Amino acid sequence: MNSHIETLPLWAAILIAVLLVIGSTLTLLGNIGLLRFRTFYERLHAPTLGVSWGTAAIILASMLMFSLHLGRPVIHELIVGVFVMITAPVTLMLLGRAALRRDRARGLDLNVRRITPPDSKAVDGDEPGPTDEIR
C-alpha cells in the first residue's frame, strides 16, 4: 500500500505493530471504563489508561517508524508525550475538585433529605458518603 511500510524490516514491523495494538487496546479499555463505571469518581480514573500508556505506546511506535523511514532519529513526538503526561493530571485534578465542590454544595441538601425519610435504596458497601445517589 505505502512504500514506507513495505521497506520496514520485519522486526521493526512486528515491534511497531505490537506497540500500536497495545496503545489502541488500552485506550479502548479506558473508554469502556468511562462508559461503564457507576459513579463519577470511578469514571475519573478510567481515561488515564489512554492518557498514560495508550499515548506512550503510540508515540513510541510513531518515533520508531519515522526514525527508520527517514534514516535519522526523529524524537519530536516526545513533545506530545511530555505535554500530555504533564497536563492530564492537571485537568483531571481540576475536574475532580470541581466535582467535589459541586457534590459538597449538593451534599448538604442530600443529607438533610436523608434524615427525614430513611432512604429505601441504601448505600451499599462501606462508603458513608452519598456518592451512590450523586452519580
Added chain:
Amino acid sequence: MSAIIMNIALTYAQICLIVAFGFATARMLKGPRAQDRVLGLDTLYINAMLLFLVIGVDNGNVFFFEAAIVIAIVGFVATVSLAKFLMRGEVIE
C-alpha cells in the same frame, strides 16, 4: 510480510480508536451531570490526538503530528476552562 503485519495493526488501531470515540461520545451525551460531559469531552480530545498519530504512521506524513499537538493543546485549555467554570461559576475572576 511486514506490510501485511503493519496494515493489520494499523486497521485494528484505527477501529479501536473509532469505537473509543463512540464510547466517549455516548458518555458526553448521556452523562448525568455536567462534569461527566466535560470528562467525556476531554477523553474525546485524547482519542482524536491518538487517532491523528495513528493516521500519521499510516500515511508516513509528519504533518499529522502537528495537528495532534494542536488538538492536545486546545483540549487542555478547553478542559481546564470548563473545570474552572464548574468550580467557580466563572472562568476568569
